[in-house]
Amino acid sequence: MKAQKIKPAQPSKPPKVLSIRIAPAKPPAPLPPPAAAPAADPAPPTGFLAPGPLLSRHNKPKVEPFRFLDLPLELRLEVYRYFFEDVRDTIDLDPDNYRLIHKKLGLVRTCRALRYEVTDYFYSTRVFRVFPCHPGRYFKTKKPLLARMKPHVRAQMTVLEIRLGPGWSQPPRGWVVNDALGLQDCSRVYRVNVFVECDPGDGVFKGFRQENSFFESFSSNLLTDALERLPNVSEVQFDAWSSVRKAGKLMQTLIATVRDLGLDVSWGPQKGWTDDDERDERMERGKQKMGSLEEQMMLMQLAAMGR
Template structure:
């Protein structure tokens, strides 16, 4: 037998009636508010309370018709104005408000506002003239003489003698970033830097730079070497054992230094003093220094002057100085004297001259009460004069 299915009853939905047009209910007239503007309001209404008809239509008031209706005021003219300006408005022919004495075209918005109040009436700045862009200062428009002076101020603070040391990254390298500006500044500023500074031939800074196989000159390019005008050979460091890199080789690039006319030779220590006996080999450092200077002068193509200088304790007629001067005379070069030591062409400095005559700052006299163990009687005087110790 077929199974009978029962149909579920569907819920009955109420019918919605359609709206039928009919007489509209009368709208009651709004009651006039008796409340005034709160005292905490920062900006009161633009329309005065003396004109109540401005807020109502003619149908809502039995009094005389309003001078103008709020519906006739353009939205652009609706603002919270200063109450002191109330009463200065006038009404144009089309019912819009405008300030008294202002042209009708300006009030209607035909002309942009100008004058002192332009910024307030035209906050977007449409009525202002476009500001001229600030033109950057063109450095290359300066004469070359002024640009050279600027380079001098830029490279201030760098040691006049450039050596291979860790300080180059903090001082010299940061100054040379100017060379990356453009090609013109690269050629001008680089020539100024390499021609105005003295470059040390062999490094003297203790550590890995002192024993490096690539001195400073071997790390520079050909056009940088050709711009140099002065080189320095400093003797003194390495007298214990000269580094292997202190050798004149082709990679040093001395032949590329075509504009070098002066070589500075600075002697830090006289290895022949008596208090170094037993620590230094007699005569070795004098021979080594003179041979090194001889190889340097052979490689430089246009050198004509050698300037000697040193610390005050170095005597002008000490063995190492005599060996160096003899080498310069062999090359028939001119000899000058630097400002540090005080040497002249005819005499030693004042301190060495005074010490050689039996006095000076290098002489120390000590009065003892006696030392029987060392054979020094009471009242003996120990004198230390220019490295020579004597007991009297």
């Protein structure tokens, strides 16, 4: 049996070792020089808290609301007068009411006590027109201003106005006194102002007016129906433009209508009428003569300029 040759063991190769070379670290960059300290704030005046970490939102002093209702009533009324100063004295059905009045009346939403005071002051210090006279879509509306208000609002009014003259040839169909107008709710109204813009019975309107004293009858019936529905009215104040004569047929018809109802008659500031009819007639004749003289002077000046 042959002996097997044993090969000598070969030396093993050394294992491969992974070497990592670490580069030397760079020296750190030099720090910038320290910034100069800001200038110190001036000391706060006496009575104010200095700002600082100790003053937080929770530590601020609580500001108490102004107790407006603790003021005397006279001062509160003065505040209301100043607040509503830019609202016109006579309120009509006007497209500008939202801009001029509605936003102002937002004050009544503050509280219930303020609501009662503000509404009472506002509606008792303004004159409300019964039938609209603003030209446009409101003039012929079938729902006047009072018909758009609530009964408790109408109950706070004190003075109403009826303006005669617009639509003298054909009054609008909405100019009628009925239950929807709500005059029976105006329990505080003590006076009705009647303002006459023109008298169709004057000779200037001849050929344009309706005959048989149409406008005089219409105005008298309208005023009678309105006054009879107001429970506590006691006075009617007449006023007019300068062209309206007190001795004219329309004014005499209206004055007789009011006196037949047993109400007092007073006069407004525009025309300046008084209880002395003779004096008023002389004043009106004098104004008419002055007006005719002024017209003649203007015609003479125009004629001289045309030469």
